[in-house]
Amino acid sequence: MAHFTKATSVKDWLNQRLAIEKVEKVMASEYWIPKNINFLWAMGMVLAITFALLLVSGIFLLMYYQPDVKDAFYSVNFTIMRDVDYGWLWRHVHGVAASVVFLIIYIHMFTGIYYGSYKKGREMIWVSGMLLFVTFSAEAFSGYMLPWGQMSYWAGMVITNIFSLGGLHLDGLVEWIRGDYVPAQAFLTRFFMLHVLLLPLAIMGLIGLHFAALRIPHVNNQDGEEVDFDAEAKKYLAGDKAGSKVIRFANDFMSKDLMVVGFFLIFFFYLVFFQYGFALDPVNFDPADGLKTPAHIYPEWYFLWSYEILRPFSVNIGLLAFGFAQVIFVLLPWLDRSPNAVPASRRGAFSVWFWLLLIDMIVLTAMGKLPPEGMFSTIGLVAAVAFILLWVALPFITMNEKKV
Amino acid sequence: MGKAFGAVAGVGAVASLVAMKKTWDPLPSVKAAGFTTLDMTIYPEGELITEKWRGKPIFVLKKTAAMIAKQTESQKARDIVVGDSHFMIAIGLCTHLGCIPAYIPADESFLCACHGGMFNWAGEVTKVPPPRAFDIPPFKIEGTSLVLGEVGPEFQAMKDSGITL
Numbered sequence: 001m002a003h004f005t006k007a008t009s010v011k012d013w014l015n016q017r018l019a020i021e022k023v024e025k026v027m028a029s030e031y032w033i034p035k036n037i038n039f040l041w042a043m044g045m046v047l048a049i050t051f052a053l054l055l056v057s058g059i060f061l062l063m064y065y066q067p068d069v070k071d072a073f074y075s076v077n078f079t080i081m082r083d084v085d086y087g088w089l090w091r092h093v094h095g096v097a098a099s100v101v102f103l104i105i106y107i108h109m110f111t112g113i114y115y116g117s118y119k120k121g122r123e124m125i126w127v128s129g130m131l132l133f134v135t136f137s138a139e140a141f142s143g144y145m146l147p148w149g150q151m152s153y154w155a156g157m158v159i160t161n162i163f164s165l166g167g168l169h170l171d172g173l174v175e176w177i178r179g180d181y182v183p184a185q186a187f188l189t190r191f192f193m194l195h196v197l198l199l200p201l202a203i204m205g206l207i208g209l210h211f212a213a214l215r216i217p218h219v220n221n222q223d224g225e226e227v228d229f230d231a232e233a234k235k236y237l238a239g240d241k242a243g244s245k246v247i248r249f250a251n252d253f254m255s256k257d258l259m260v261v262g263f264f265l266i267f268f269f270y271l272v273f274f275q276y277g278f279a280l281d282p283v284n285f286d287p288a289d290g291l292k293t294p295a296h297i298y299p300e301w302y303f304l305w306s307y308e309i310l311r312p313f314s315v316n317i318g319l320l321a322f323g324f325a326q327v328i329f330v331l332l333p334w335l336d337r338s339p340n341a342v343p344a345s346r347r348g349a350f351s352v353w354f355w356l357l358l359i360d361m362i363v364l365t366a367m368g369k370l371p372p373e374g375m376f377s378t379i380g381l382v383a384a385v386a387f388i389l390l391w392v393a394l395p396f397i398t399m400n401e402k403k404v
Numbered sequence: 405m406g407k408a409f410g411a412v413a414g415v416g417a418v419a420s421l422v423a424m425k426k427t428w429d430p431l432p433s434v435k436a437a438g439f440t441t442l443d444m445t446i447y448p449e450g451e452l453i454t455e456k457w458r459g460k461p462i463f464v465l466k467k468t469a470a471m472i473a474k475q476t477e478s479q480k481a482r483d484i485v486v487g488d489s490h491f492m493i494a495i496g497l498c499t500h501l502g503c504i505p506a507y508i509p510a511d512e513s514f515l516c517a518c519h520g521g522m523f524n525w526a527g528e529v530t531k532v533p534p535p536r537a538f539d540i541p542p543f544k545i546e547g548t549s550l551v552l553g554e555v556g557p558e559f560q561a562m563k564d565s566g567i568t569l
Contacts, residue, residue: 154503158518161502166535169569176425180434182459190428291454291461293504297518311519315500315535372520 028250032229032236034221035247041219042260043108049261050101050268051207057094058196060087065146067192069185072148073287089272095279096271098140102302104264105133113332114354116341117220123333124213130330132206135199140300142195148188149284150294156183156191158297166316182290224342296371304368305361309388311372312381321388328391335394338401346404349397353390360386439553441546444486452507454496457541457552461496461504463527471512471525479526481567482537484558487548494527494538540568 007013014020033041064084066075080087109129112118118126141159145152160177164170179186218229227245236244247253271278283294299307310322328335340347344354360383367380440457447453447466455462467475467483467490475483484491496504498516505514505523513530514523522531527538544556555563562568 154518158501158503171569175430176428179428179430180459181430181438184434184459186431186434290459291456291504293506293517295506295517297503311533314532318533371517377520 028254029248030233031215031249032233032246033219033249033253034225034227035245036221036223036225037219038222039260040107040111042257043104043111045254045257046104046261046264047101047108048207049265050097050104051203053093053097053268054101055200057090057097058200060090061094062196067146067189069148069188069288072146072188076147077285092272092276092279096268096276098143099279099300099302100268100271101136102140102300105136106302109133109329110358113357114344115220115222116224116336116343116347118333119336119339119341120226121217122213122220125210125217126333127330128206128210128213132203132210133329134326135202135206137303139195139199139203140302142191142199144300145183145188145191146195147284148288149281150286150288150292151281151284151297153183153288153290154293154297155299156187160187162319162322166319183288220341222343224340298369301365301369304366305364305387308364308368308380309384311368312377312384321384324388324391335391336398337395338398340401340404342404347401350401353394353397356386357390360390439551442550442552443548444489444491444550445548447489447491450509452509455552457495460541462541462552463492463494463496463507463538465492465507465525466490467492467525475526479528481562481565482526482528482540484540484543484545484550486545486550492525492527493540493543493550495541496538498523498534499529499536499539500534536569537567 004016007016011020061080064075064080064087066072066079076091080091112126112129141155145156156178160174160183163177164174175181177187178184179190218227221227229246232244232246236246236248241247281300286294298304306322306325309325310318312318313321336350338347338350344351363379363383364387367376367383370376372380438458440455440462442455442464447464449466450468450471451466453464455464472490482492484493498505498518498521500516500519500521503516503518505516505521507514512525516522516534519533520531521529521534523534523538524530527540529535529537540559540562541552542555543559544551544554545558559568
């Protein structure tokens with residue numbers, strides 16, 4: 001039995017029972033962050049804040065939303081948007097945040113690729129991050145079903161049909177996922193459950209894993225330099241704050257982080273109040289109709305690149321290419337054969353690879369939005385093939401890289 | 405001890421997975437509502453009419469004399485004859501990922517807006533990505549009516565020869 005003494009203060013009382021001082025040191029004041037970083041290192045905090053915005057706005061939407069095929073559309077477009085005071089605010093915050101969170105995720109991902117932050121002990125950060133990307137994608141998709149408009153219905157139809165896996169004709173599996181021959185009541189209620197319970201739980205668990213994976217290797221820095229965190233921390237605590245290469249996570253680094261978050265929130269609320277239209281597709285303001293496909297179907301912008309990899313091929317090859325695109329990013333730490341954990345700018349051919357990949361994904365995104373006709377079909381096909389070839393080439397490019 | 409505990413827990417885990425799988429299955433009420441009867445005498449020639457069966461659109465196109473005259477062997481195999489009339493009857497969902505292709509009467513063909521697939525008036529693919537012609541729903545001819553959801557000899561023959569899934 002542990003020995004407890006009469007507490008001298010509330011803090012001491014808590015400290016004896018919860019070791020709050022020790023926890024504070026491990027998590028904040030003696031969690032060391034290198035000084036040699038830039039604003040891109042604040043994207044994690046921006047994502048955490050965006051997730052909080054999604055959670056809070058989602059809680060308020062949940063109080064009026066009705067997961068019923070007859071009522072869902074009106075509960076969103078009439079009750080929440082017109083009847084509920086400030087209901088529009090929660091919906092616009094939720095919709096804009098769902099879109100912007102992917103913009104920041106992509107920036108966060110490509111920052112990691114550029115600076116080699118998935119190497120030398122940081123593999124689990126990358127893998128848990130990619131799992132977060134997958135769960136966020138599922139969360140975005142399931143949430144898109146809920147207003148039960150035309151885009152909800154037809155996106156649900158198309159995406160669940162992917163699980164028939166083309167030539168394998170697993171129609172039974174598709175019907176099992178839907179709970180019906182077509183997306184209907186059973187489908188809406190189960191995706192509602194996924195969106196408001198199971199997937200958010202998974203996301204919160206994965207965020208915990210993502211942070212934990214970061215604690216031992218620490219964050220990378222702008223030069224990929226291997227910092228001896230124990231030695232630098234000692235220097236800092238001995239008073240040589242200027243000479244040390246690290247600062248405290250809190251409050252020092254946090255104050256910089258929150259400044260970037262501040263700028264982000266100005267941009268975010270500008271979108272929420274003045275430019276929310278981009279996050280609300282006009283086609284989805286028609287109620288779901290199983291007997292009428294909208295003239296032009298496209299996913300939200302953040303799925304366009306992988307959609308465009310599916311589209312130009314015949315069904316089986318398209319599905320293989322699509323499956324390839326979904327898993328290949330996870331394998332990055334092992335496909336990159338070079339031991340160099342430095343910025344792409346100092347890695348020769350890898351630098352070219354990095355920029356080609358980024359440009360290719362932007363081209364795929366643009367083509368995915370355009371109708372699949374003529375010239376656009378051809379450009380889309382070339383970009384989709386290029387995407388696969390770039391990843392196939394990566395091990396060979398990096399194998400021959402000189403050690404820097 | 406560990407093995408015994410593992411075995412008991414394993415049985416429980418498998419049993420729960422079975423229950424979870426079954427809970428996600430389509431409900432009996434959904435499965436039961438699977439039959440639709442169509443009166444085949446009411447359709448105008450050369451005009452696409454969309455019916456509904458199991459929540460899915462069903463294309464019914466009564467073929468014109470010109471269409472019947474120019475049918476190829478493979479198109480004849482998909483032809484559904486009720487009385488004296490010839491029909492193209494199919495599930496109106498693209499066999500790629502299930503969007504509803506639009507009928508363009510001028511071209512006598514279907515265009516899917518989702519991924520650009522095309523089908524001709526007989527339901528055959530003329531442009532990928534769709535992997536196969538329109539699926540034909542199970543049907544049974546009863547005089548001048550057609551029952552969707554029931555398997556008649558004509559449908560069974562089509563299924564056996566691989567014309568539809």
